[in-house]
Amino acid sequence: VVRRWLLDEQKRVDGRKMDEIRPLAAEVGLLPRVHGSGMFTRGQTQVLTVCTLGTVSEAQKLDGIDGQEQKRYIHHYNFPSYSVGETRPSRGPGRREIGHGALAERALEPMIPSVEEFPYTIRLVSEVLSSNGSTSQGSICGSTLALMDAGVPIKRPVAGISCGLITEGDRWMTMVDIQGVEDFFGDMDFKVGGTEKGITAIQMDLKIVGLTYDIIKEAFEKTYKARMYILNEIMLPVLPAPRPELSKYAPKVKSIHINPDKIREVIGSGGKVIQKITADCGVKIDIDDDGTVVVASTDAEGIRRAISIIETIVNDPEVGAIYKGKVTRLMNFGAFVELAPGKEGLVHISKLDMGRVEKVEDVVAVGDEVIVKVTEIDQQGRINLSRRDALIAMEAKKHAGK
Structure with a gap:
């Protein structure tokens, strides 16, 4: 009955025309705490997708015949039983879910920016609500x-x-946006994903022996018109372009390049140096063999501090430069200040403050963060510092700004 009605009357079970799409709706930003969310509704089909951003080191690692590979763009598709009004135990994804997730992943993969343009791992999870x-x-x-x-x-x-497609002998009829009953009674489910410029992914489920050229041509033409309608009339009016800034909950990422010979100094013995930077600044650090250092955190100030420490480690202190360091030891004649892990200098008691200092303990304590100026690096590589000169320089800069 359904097949004859489609072929003879050219009407569908819900009264639509053969090239008519079900009512559409789109929304973004439904979930405020996630990095990105979008919901798309087509008739009784509704899908909510959540986007999560992570650092490059969180890319999925895959063991293959040719060795280990990394996958920085991942799409997962979940089809819970309640989406079709059923109740059953929620177990791992089946073949259908894995296949649908792979199709959606492949459709978007050509549009994903390169790691140089966007140094993040991207995970999408599509939850079918109905x-x-x-x-x-x-x-x-x-x-x-x-x-x-x-x-x-x-x-x-x-x-x-x-x-979709309905055939009977030499007669055939195609239709866009098939729903469940048309998929069940029809001869074809031809899924096409793409942009205004072209197709990015195709999957076809076929119940007949094959297709003629005319059927394929008409299917492509109808799906192109439908895609353009969905993009221009539904999706782009909701959000015309990617948001200019990431979510405040997404990790911020900044990268620098260092001399590969200095990587060992940044990592330290047994990873002590890099672990200390990570703990003190609340960041995550990834270092590639070519010297690329990627620092990620939700705290922009933590990223700035971590990069400053790394740059201090890999670059020798410059005479006349001002640094922020931590007091590590107090002596009768001055205080030792750590500029970076493994790089320590002495602030003589005479250069601790603007006036005369009787005791070092009166000015600084172990653990204090102080600004110091490098005044000299002797032939043995020992660094002499001055807190007084740094204070004078900062005060002069402050007045110059006013």
Whole structure:
């Protein structure tokens, strides 16, 4: 009955025309605490996608025949039983869920910026809230919205749509945006994801022997028109472009390049130096063999401090430069200040303050952070510091600013 009605009347079970899409809706920013979120609704099909950003070191590691590979863009698709009004135990993902997740992942992968442009690991999770066909294509649309909401600079927005087919002898009819009953009774589920410029992913489920060229051509034409409608009329009016800034809850990332020969000094014996920087500044540090250092944290000040320490470690202190250091030891003749792990200098008692100092303990204590100026590096590499000169320089800079 359904097949004949589609072929003879060219009407569908819900009264739509063959090239008509179900009612559409799109929203972004539904979940304020996550890094990005987008919900896409098509008829009774509704998908909520969440985007999470992490550091490059959190990329998924895959063991293959050719060795270990890393995957920095990941898409997971979940199809809970309640989305189709059923109750069953929630177990691991099945073949269908893995396949749908892979399709949506592949549709968006060409649009993901390179690690040089966007040094983050990106994870998308699509949760199907309600299902009546085409949830994988809804996941593509929801994922695009979530990425843009998270501030990921994707090259172009991607949308997905399905095309169905009914055949009887030499007669055939295609239809866009098939729902569950049309998928069940129809001969084809042709899923197409892409941008305004072209196609990024295709999957076809076919129940007949094959397709003619005319059927394929019409399927591509109908899905292109449908994608353009979804993009231009539904998705882009909600969020025309990726947000200019990341969520305040997303980790901030900054990278610098150091001499590869200095990597050992930054890591330290048994990792002591890098662990201390990580603990003191509340950051995560990744170092590549080529000398690229990536520092990540939700605290921008922590990133700045960590990079300052690393630069001090890899660069020899310069005479005349001002640094912030921590007092490590007190002696009768002055205080030792650590500029960076493994680099310590002496502030003589005569250069501790603006006036005369009777006791070192009257001015500083162990653990205090002080600003000091490098006054001399002798032939043995010992660093002489002056807190007094640093205070004078800072005061002069303050007055100059006014």
